[in-house]
Amino acid sequence: MPAYNEAENIGRMIEALFGEEFPKIKDADMHLLIVDDYSPDGTGKKVEGYQSKYKNLHLLQKQKEGLGWAYIRGMQFAMEKLNADAVMEMDADFQHPPRFVKPMVEAYLSGADYCIGSRYVKGGSVPKEWALSRKAVSFFGNLFIRLVLLKPSLHDLTTGFRLTRVKGVLDKIKLEKLMEPTRFAYKVDLLYQSIKLSKKTVEVPLEFAPRTMEKSKFNPKEMISTFKVAIILGIKDKQKIIKFGIVGGTGFIVNFIFLRVFRNLGLTEVLVWLLSTELAIFNNYIFNNIWTFKDSEIKGVKAIVLKFLQFNLTSAGALIIQSIAGPIGTKLVGEKYDFLVLAFVVAFLVLPYNYLMYTKVIWKKK
Ligand SMILES: Nc1nc2c(ncn2[C@@H]2O[C@H](COP(=O)(O)OP(=O)(O)O)[C@@H](O)[C@H]2O)c(=O)[nH]1
Numbered sequence: 001m002p003a004y005n006e007a008e009n010i011g012r013m014i015e016a017l018f019g020e021e022f023p024k025i026k027d028a029d030m031h032l033l034i035v036d037d038y039s040p041d042g043t044g045k046k047v048e049g050y051q052s053k054y055k056n057l058h059l060l061q062k063q064k065e066g067l068g069w070a071y072i073r074g075m076q077f078a079m080e081k082l083n084a085d086a087v088m089e090m091d092a093d094f095q096h097p098p099r100f101v102k103p104m105v106e107a108y109l110s111g112a113d114y115c116i117g118s119r120y121v122k123g124g125s126v127p128k129e130w131a132l133s134r135k136a137v138s139f140f141g142n143l144f145i146r147l148v149l150l151k152p153s154l155h156d157l158t159t160g161f162r163l164t165r166v167k168g169v170l171d172k173i174k175l176e177k178l179m180e181p182t183r184f185a186y187k188v189d190l191l192y193q194s195i196k197l198s199k200k201t202v203e204v205p206l207e208f209a210p211r212t213m214e215k216s217k218f219n220p221k222e223m224i225s226t227f228k229v230a231i232i233l234g235i236k237d238k239q240k241i242i243k244f245g246i247v248g249g250t251g252f253i254v255n256f257i258f259l260r261v262f263r264n265l266g267l268t269e270v271l272v273w274l275l276s277t278e279l280a281i282f283n284n285y286i287f288n289n290i291w292t293f294k295d296s297e298i299k300g301v302k303a304i305v306l307k308f309l310q311f312n313l314t315s316a317g318a319l320i321i322q323s324i325a326g327p328i329g330t331k332l333v334g335e336k337y338d339f340l341v342l343a344f345v346v347a348f349l350v351l352p353y354n355y356l357m358y359t360k361v362i363w364k365k366k
């Protein structure tokens with residue numbers, strides 16, 4: 001729980017959690033770690049005052065470097081010093097009402113690796129008091145990020161109320177390398193990486209409450225940097241697919257050039273097609289290996305040769321798909337439209353099939 005100038009809230013928050021909510025949670029040992037950036041209003045002192053009363057209350061104090069760093073340092077402390085199995089992110093200002101902690105922990109205990117406190121699912125909400133313009137900014141901003149990151153199945157990507165399993169998720173993330181760590185935008189990068197690592201992600205309804213005291217630290221600068229991070233991540237996410245497409249294009253060119261070359265050499269037509277296609281397959285294999293899937297590059301002569309044979313089998317699979325779907329398609333729409341059938345089969349069957357095989361079989365992550 002990051003807290004900056006929350007002296008008016010922090011005492012009530014500590015009491016609400018340790019006095020009411022934590023005792024209701026039976027199957028987890030609950031701790032509260034507050035990260036205070038030496039708030040001038042004495043937030044830290046207030047916390048210290050409660051530490052003798054609640055032994056699971058911890059305080060981490062550091063220089064002010066913005067919200068992202070408060071979380072990064074807090075998460076590192078939770079993992080390294082407190083040996084946490086899971087870490088929650090929660091505000092100190094009651095905008096995340098303490099009663100929502102329990103359902104989050106329950107979702108984790110029933111197997112979720114990543115729980116998102118969601119304002120935009122059934123049972124969740126944003127404050128009724130918010131002006132329409134504020135609601136619109138929150139809703140459309142969030143929708144934009146959902147679309148950019150291609151995560152339409154999740155409804156709240158900008159929430160600050162989340163629970164993450166340490167093993168396999170949080171401990172795999174290079175927290176110090178998060179984008180925009182001084183800002184609220186840290187949330188988007190952290191969420192993006194967590195979703196990738198998490199095997200089971202769930203959304204738990206959250207009724208986001210209005211702020212009671214003090215002022216919000218969110219502002220247009222924070223908003224712009226949040227969008228920036230989302231766009232950069234969105235492009236990064238699609239880089240592989242773009243490279244895969246480009247390599248496929250070079251394969252087509254190789255195929256075409258050698259078709260002519262071998263024909264001019266006077267080879268039989270079957271051999272002309274066979275050799276030029278094999279060269280295209282070889283081209284695609286090499287360039288996908290050193291470029292598209294560089295992060296899981298196949299190395300060593302033996303591995304390269306074996307994987308190349310596997311790659312040929314994959315390509316044979318594409319041939320089979322095409323020779324089954326092609327005739328069926330032409331039968332349905334007529335020979336006149338065979339080019340449409342070809343485009344359809346390639347776009348919706350062969351390319352997805354290839355991409356799937358490349359990512360899940362050939363260049364499968366270890
Ligand atoms: N330690 C620390 N906490 C911060 C900082 N900025 C915001 N917070 C805390 O983070 C939480 C969310 O901030 P808030 O201003 O309420 O943002 P909003 O809810 O998005 O309007 C609150 O508990 C703040 O006290 C910071 O720079 N350092």
Ligand SMILES: [Mg+2]
Nearest residue numbers: 091093095211
């Ligand atoms: Mg707040």
